[in-house]
Amino acid sequence: MTNPAEMSPESLRARDWFFCGIGGSGMLPLALILHGMGARVAGSDRSRDQGRTAEKFAWLESLGFTLFPQDGSGITAASQVLVASAAVEDTVPEVVRATALGCARMSRAELLSALFNAAPHSIAVGGTSGKSTVTGMIGWILTEAGRDPTIMNGAVMKNFVAPNVPFASARVGSGGMFVSEVDESDGSIALYRPGIAVLNNVSLDHKSLEELRELFGDFLARANTAVINADDEESMALIERAANAITFGLAAEAMIGVAEGTIGEGPTAISATLIDRRDGTNHALRLAVPGRHNLSNALAAIAAASAAGIGVAQAVEHIASFTGLARRFDIVGTTADEITVIDDFGHNPEKIAATLATLRAHPGRIIAFFQPHGYGPLRQMGAELAEVMAEGLGSNDLTILCDPVYFGGTVDRSVGSERIVRLIGIHGGKAEHIPSRTDCADRIIALAQRDDRIVIMGARDDTLSLFARDILARLSTR
Numbered sequence: 001m002t003n004p005a006e007m008s009p010e011s012l013r014a015r016d017w018f019f020c021g022i023g024g025s026g027m028l029p030l031a032l033i034l035h036g037m038g039a040r041v042a043g044s045d046r047s048r049d050q051g052r053t054a055e056k057f058a059w060l061e062s063l064g065f066t067l068f069p070q071d072g073s074g075i076t077a078a079s080q081v082l083v084a085s086a087a088v089e090d091t092v093p094e095v096v097r098a099t100a101l102g103c104a105r106m107s108r109a110e111l112l113s114a115l116f117n118a119a120p121h122s123i124a125v126g127g128t129s130g131k132s133t134v135t136g137m138i139g140w141i142l143t144e145a146g147r148d149p150t151i152m153n154g155a156v157m158k159n160f161v162a163p164n165v166p167f168a169s170a171r172v173g174s175g176g177m178f179v180s181e182v183d184e185s186d187g188s189i190a191l192y193r194p195g196i197a198v199l200n201n202v203s204l205d206h207k208s209l210e211e212l213r214e215l216f217g218d219f220l221a222r223a224n225t226a227v228i229n230a231d232d233e234e235s236m237a238l239i240e241r242a243a244n245a246i247t248f249g250l251a252a253e254a255m256i257g258v259a260e261g262t263i264g265e266g267p268t269a270i271s272a273t274l275i276d277r278r279d280g281t282n283h284a285l286r287l288a289v290p291g292r293h294n295l296s297n298a299l300a301a302i303a304a305a306s307a308a309g310i311g312v313a314q315a316v317e318h319i320a321s322f323t324g325l326a327r328r329f330d331i332v333g334t335t336a337d338e339i340t341v342i343d344d345f346g347h348n349p350e351k352i353a354a355t356l357a358t359l360r361a362h363p364g365r366i367i368a369f370f371q372p373h374g375y376g377p378l379r380q381m382g383a384e385l386a387e388v389m390a391e392g393l394g395s396n397d398l399t400i401l402c403d404p405v406y407f408g409g410t411v412d413r414s415v416g417s418e419r420i421v422r423l424i425g426i427h428g429g430k431a432e433h434i435p436s437r438t439d440c441a442d443r444i445i446a447l448a449q450r451d452d453r454i455v456i457m458g459a460r461d462d463t464l465s466l467f468a469r470d471i472l473a474r475l476s477t478r
Contacts, residue, residue, distance in 0.1 A: 029170030036172030109188030127200025148175030356392030390429030
């Protein structure tokens with residue numbers, strides 16, 4: 001098979017594609033982009049077989065995708081290309097069948113990089129946290145500016161949701177611009193050749209800091225222009241790797257920054273006076289999403305848009321109507337007795353810290369539910385997670401953890417959520433381990449009182465949104 005990084009749009013369209021796990025947050029937007037380009041796309045998903053998020057798969061079928069049970073029956077010809085995560089085991093029926101037929105196989109990252117690198121103009125968003133939000137913000141600015149971008153995101157972008165597009169984690173455009181978040185966790189960030197590279201931050205997640213410094217430094221070096229977070233010491237340490245750089249952040253030296261004393265925070269919004277220190281101009285920035293982390297995300301997006309030729313004033317105007325992403329501090333609703341339920345993707349220390357800081361900026365007890373997104377990540381960052389949860393919550397607040405999400409496989413499950421609860425206690429926080437998620441919901445319902453904020457956190461499991469909505473419904477009718 002042709003080197004994935006060198007595949008042309010024509011060769012991508014001409015192939016028959018089969019996605020193993022087509023409903024996943026990383027796979028779905030890729031399948032949508034290929035389908036939107038005119039390629040033939042089919043797939044399977046264990047979640048579909050198990051009856052989870054049925055509406056998502058019904059929507060895909062309504063678009064013309066052919067879906068199969070995850071039993072290998074969809075792999076019928078050697079000409080098909082199997083798209084499967086690198087983590088998919090060789091015993092999965094699609095992999096067994098594809099191997100027997102001699103089908104080509106591509107990882108999610110190989111396919112995304114092929115699509116990305118084939119675009120005439122490109123913006124890649126990297127970093128440990130904030131990638132999806134910054135990608136959505138950039139994509140919205142470019143769309144409103146008439147640039148008609150293709151956008152690849154790991155989350156549903158609310159601005160692009162419509163009755164016929166309920167799962168808008170991708171947008172297919174014809175403007176020649178491809179905007180995508182890129183992943184460092186598996187090293188695949190090395191596959192991308194961005195025109196503009198955005199680096200939000202460098203912090204512990206799936207890899208050691210030493211590995212991350214090398215990956216992100218090379219990422220910046222491959223770009224024509226790098227957009228770098230001036231507030232993040234690790235990111236700024238890599239600025240010499242960039243041929244050209246635009247910095248953003250609250251730091252006084254940031255090129256795209258904020259005038260001192262101008263930040264105004266509300267429960268669902270934030271505002272500030274943006275200053276472009278390259279020319280000294282000021283701009284009234286208003287965001288319809290809360291938290292200082294989103295202010296930083298907006299500065300990153302505006303800086304990237306500037307690098308792409310969009311004026312700062314125009315970018316500031318367009319980002320004001322950005323309404324956020326599903327599962328990114330997504331307010332599910334508020335009951336009659338003022339209990340608010342929030343659905344959030346927080347799953348690593350930095351993301352969870354940002355969510356908790358946004359909650360703590362306003363009054364009311366916090367009940368934080370967390371479903372770890374796997375046993376491996378829990379071992380890798382468990383100590384840091386516990387410290388963040390203990391320090392990010394007050395004495396009246398509570399963290400509740402269920403067991404890590406597990407959809408099968410041979411992963412070591414000997415160390416689980418009970419370790420995190422123990423470490424939270426050592427750091428002075430309050431936490432409970434309740435193995436069953438259903439039992440966690442019962443506990444939350446029993447505890448919830450007027451003015452509480454209940455935040456549902458976790459990744460890699462679409463049913464967490466259903467879980468959050470169910471809690472809101474039960475609280476509203478109790």
